[in-house]
Amino acid sequence: MKQFLTFVRKEFYHVFRDPKTLLLLFGMPIAQIILFGFALTNEIKNSNIVICDYANDIASQRIIDKIEASKSFDIKKTILSHQEIEAAFKTGKVKLVIVFPTNFNNELLHLNKAQVQIIADASDPNTASTLTSYASNIIMDYQKELMKNASAPLRINTDVRMIYNPELKGATNFVPGVMALVLLLVCVLMTSVSIVKEKETGTMEILLVSPFNPILVIISKAVPYFFLSLVNLTLILVLSVTLMDMPMNGSYLLLYLASALLILTALALGLLISNSTDSQQSAMLISLMGMLMPTMLFTGFMFPLENMPMPLQYIANAIPSKWYYIIVKSVMIKGLGIASVWKELLILTGMTLFLLVVSIKKFKIRLA
């Protein structure tokens, strides 16, 4: 045990004496939380749109006022020809154009039918359909107003209640995802590179020659990152709960338990990667390039998993952070207990054990 602690202490020295690595270890989670919490959002806000109001009457004005009031739009009123609209789209500065025809209000009142044109720059389909949808809803609202004033029969009202996140804050969706991302990536990266570095510089041989079970040598490498990741986790929790009003309605114990599990998975993965390559460059390439984007995409916090084609959804099931994300949401936001997340916990445990067994086996083979 004493010898094991000697190894662990050496590993801690390695980590703390390298300020640039510490920057990554602690700076990145903080940067991510701040960015995801305050800067990044799926909402569409402040989109530049142009309104071509040929009518200039009370109806078009009313609708334009409503549109102006919405945070989604930054409007400019000017008359553009079709070519000018295309040119404006091509500069990327305008996302949508709404056209009111000349006799808008008159037609509405006397013919009971009038047309509004919405032209969207659909190169970004998401923004285009969202903006179109918002604009349409505003126009529909105006129509409802007209109908109410006309005392139309059969009016259906809807009472919409947003649950779990009434203010539609982006943070509630992102923070658990960032937690998963940070824990998974940083651990995998740091462990794999640190082990491979010893291989490259030749110091691994010295360690292996020592009267010490090589498995313990490897575990000693993982220990500092385990603790540092838990510290990281705490840091993220504190920041998100205090600065971003992230709810924490469930048990801390359960949360930390699940996190420890994810960290172990990540460390096992790191070990596996380090066994598969001989150079730091490749270890880094695999850990980063190979895992960054897939983890971002398949955890489920940036893009809804249900949208993906079935084969990809199966791939997502193999990503540990996906299960962790579900657990964190259930515990932190919904305040649920172990009864609701035991299935995910089990899956995560299974993955951890599997990876550990495979990587230790592979390690033994390399030694032999």
Place this chain on the structure above:
Amino acid sequence: MTNEVVIKTDKLTKRFGDFIATNEITFDVYAGEIFGFLGANGAGKTTAMKMLCGLSTPSSGNAAIAGFDIYKQSESIKKNIGYMSQKFSLYEDLTVIENINFFGGIYGMSDKQLNEKRENLIETLGLKNEAKKLVGSLPLGWKQKLAFSVAIFHEPKIVFLDEPTGGVDPVTRRQFWDLIYAASDRGITIFVTTHYMDEAEYCNRVTMMVDGVIKALDTPTKLKEQFSATTMDEVFFELARGAKRKAD
């Protein structure tokens, strides 16, 4: 050995904060001589050499290498010197031929010169069968000999060797020194640091650095006389016993 001075230093000093690595060292090196720079680890040998090569700027003092000023003409110095570092200096993932071509080329040798000299070199070193192999696959002794030969490939005035024979067997060391003699005969000045005291015997003159200061500068014979010693080892013990610094 001629009387032309190729390296002239005057109170050359290098400080790292409060630590004085080399303390006002002053010496001259003549063209064509094999000049040994001895000392324990930590004495300041490598620091001194790095200054003379233009890898490190002195804190104070002056020096001229091949007639060029150490502060203002470092790029000209570099055109006229060769260097073999302590850490291995060739590219392990390039072949023997590719390494030679590369270093020859960047010193400005023309293609014709390159081809001729390269064939000669490979012949001399007996590396004909290994010429197309990656340098990383060669045994250490051959790598060292190759590295030296590449360092003098462009016929520089002076070549700096930093502990060139570390980890090499006695036979290979002897062969290595044969190469050094051959280069010296051609007029190349050899500036070599080492802590193998028997190699000190091979040099024309040696200096002994202790704690950043030059404690002795003379031919091996005269030094042995001075300290009533039979080997350079004994001379070294005499001088270095009181040393305070232990490691580089």
Place this chain on the structure above:
Amino acid sequence: MRTLKFLLQKEFRQIFRNTSILRMIIAMPIIQLLVMPLAADFEIKNINISIVDHDHSSYSQKLIEKIIASGYFKMNDYSNSFNQSFLEFQKDKSDLVLEIPKNFEKELVRENESNLFIAVNAINGTKASVGSAYLSRIISNFNSDIRLDWMQPQKFNQTPTIEIATLNWFNPFLNYPFFMVPGILVVLVTMVGAYMCALNIVKEKEVGTIEQINVTPIKKYHFILGKLIPFWVIGIFIFTLGLFGVARLVYHIVPAGSMLVLYSFLSIYLIALLGIGLIISTYSDTQQQAMSLAFFAMMIFMLMSGLFTSVDSMPEWAKWIARCNPVTYFIDVVRLVVLKGSGFADIKNQFLIMTGMAIFFNGWAVLNYKKTS
């Protein structure tokens, strides 16, 4: 100039000899480019809805039919009990719960007004807004339908209706990969370029061969050019492979604009990017350090580039970060040129800024790189 030739020969030889890394830097971007656009889809489809029907009238039936027929929603469960449905909601089995009250139809007919209750899972704010917007629209349409049926034929269309004509330009089928593929390609090329360049130089530092180079009369700028050019070539190669290989063959994306414009920008972009890789290498002594710095920088660049979330929606301070990020401009340009056929005049600003960045980053790197310490 000859010096440069020798340097480049050496660099290319070293890169191509390292087959495992070479395979990785080509295979990984390609594989990711194949898989990721399929995953990165914001379109809100397959929203699960729980329906609680206390009324069981013909109106409630019709409404439910209409909701399912729309294609946006999948009915997860249908019951009488709100609590039951809410349980499903809690378990994330459904995203919305629609409750139709008792006497829905009766009240509509007699009182002219009735209320529906909708509970929305708002953890994912966007999904919630869009989902509830869709549902509201369907209910609205349903409302118009029953009103039309209700009113006597003579009195048809008493109420003013606004018809909305939507036109989608450049991407009429709202094809998501169309939008995501160019952006993802940019990020992949960026990652490969910056990492490889930074690591390469630091490796020479770690191994010691850089000392040997510093002792020779090689000029600083020769050395730096010798490091930049090979990765510049690789960057262009990967981009081309991605654009004409994967994007065209798999996603049928045919660039609408001029390749000259695109590739000119790509060239300058790569120079700027590799400059950043160089700077990182001058501040690192070991590969691990270089990697830490590079990863940190790349992460921020990727998030703040407008790839996944739009720059317009960011608060002002964040927009400034996005403006200092070279990736933002390239993603912008790639989308403008490939999807809309924008020309040189349209991207003049981006071009100027990118040139400025290239000069700035490389200048910084050259100043920082010292042959003598």
